[in-house]
Amino acid sequence: MYKEYSTKHILNVHKHCDGGWFWIKYSASPYLGCEYGCSYCYCREDKYDPHKREIDPEIIELEDPFSEYIKVKKDAPDLFRKAITNKPKDLIYLDSYQPVENKYGYCRKILEACLDLEFPIFINEKSPLLLKDLDILNEINKKSYVNVGWSIIASSADKAFSIFEPNSPNPNSRFESMKILSENNILTGTILMPILPYIYDSEDNIEEVVKKTASNGGKYILDGGLTLNGYCKNYFFNFLEKYNSSLIEKYELLFSNDKLYSQVNIKIHKIVLKYCQKYNLQNYITRPIDYFPIEYQINKKVSEKLFLKAREIQLEGGDRYKEWAYRKAAWEVDELEESISTIYRNEGLKGLLKIKGVGKSIGMEIEKLIKSNN
Numbered sequence: 001m002y003k004e005y006s007t008k009h010i011l012n013v014h015k016h017c018d019g020g021w022f023w024i025k026y027s028a029s030p031y032l033g034c035e036y037g038c039s040y041c042y043c044r045e046d047k048y049d050p051h052k053r054e055i056d057p058e059i060i061e062l063e064d065p066f067s068e069y070i071k072v073k074k075d076a077p078d079l080f081r082k083a084i085t086n087k088p089k090d091l092i093y094l095d096s097y098q099p100v101e102n103k104y105g106y107c108r109k110i111l112e113a114c115l116d117l118e119f120p121i122f123i124n125e126k127s128p129l130l131l132k133d134l135d136i137l138n139e140i141n142k143k144s145y146v147n148v149g150w151s152i153i154a155s156s157a158d159k160a161f162s163i164f165e166p167n168s169p170n171p172n173s174r175f176e177s178m179k180i181l182s183e184n185n186i187l188t189g190t191i192l193m194p195i196l197p198y199i200y201d202s203e204d205n206i207e208e209v210v211k212k213t214a215s216n217g218g219k220y221i222l223d224g225g226l227t228l229n230g231y232c233k234n235y236f237f238n239f240l241e242k243y244n245s246s247l248i249e250k251y252e253l254l255f256s257n258d259k260l261y262s263q264v265n266i267k268i269h270k271i272v273l274k275y276c277q278k279y280n281l282q283n284y285i286t287r288p289i290d291y292f293p294i295e296y297q298i299n300k301k302v303s304e305k306l307f308l309k310a311r312e313i314q315l316e317g318g319d320r321y322k323e324w325a326y327r328k329a330a331w332e333v334d335e336l337e338e339s340i341s342t343i344y345r346n347e348g349l350k351g352l353l354k355i356k357g358v359g360k361s362i363g364m365e366i367e368k369l370i371k372s373n374n
């Protein structure tokens, strides 16, 4: 069921770039809810869920309002164009295409605005439906930047797939679409998230996903673990029960024991790294910087390294203080209003240490990065 509604809000401007992951600063979606209805989807959390039962009586009877009742923002393309005009150029995150797009075509119109205004985009994609707009993607790619990350956690449409991603396009159709993008010189890869523990964390499944990514022209694998909060946990557990009820106990234990949760995810990450190495894929996305003003590009390059360091420490279960020290320094460098090269040229290391969040050890790393860039 599709329901149009009026809103003035379409563009989210994030406080900081999500450094180390997709490199996004903005996000936008013309639709709320998702017809694919993945059972692990965190968007059902109260803070994201647009389907407030108490204020929307039409959906009280629905089993999963999130996937059965899609809210469509009236005039979304115009709203988007207006919201993004005059914003500093930076990467925009767009959600996956879904069947509602066949009726409204708003994703295409949003892409047209990105093309006209030369904004770069990252799409987290689940559906070959995206390819209907390959012509515009190619144009945006020529003018600025396009990166399509295919959300794939299962190497094939097995029993678990039909339970945990009940309405999604088959993984093979996503790999085939990845190949088409790659043949069009569009950067693409796999978002291997969330890897479901005890279900999709086997070496066989992970190797197969990495291998298929490589053979279909993907350039990276970005992995991440499962989070289950509030309503999402109960919702997911219903599907877990259907799949294999003996896993309920293991999941209860996993999600009530931080140490175990962390150990399991570190182990999974190591498997991903092993196969990324074997198939020569990056485990991160290189930060695009060409669309930033030339004098700030060095800030983006330096902060990229700091963000990636923070992410590496996080995924390997390292020291949390160190992780946050890198992340905070990265944000400061990323958002500086003058070139870090100029600061260094004028004041040397002393100048770098005046940047908030930059201590001696990170300051010296930044110094090396600036020197190696000259």
Ligand code: SF4
Binding pocket: 034, 035, 036, 037, 038, 040, 041, 042, 043, 096, 126, 151
């Ligand atoms: S495709 Fe993405 S947004 Fe849609 S239900 Fe699945 S995880 Fe959620």
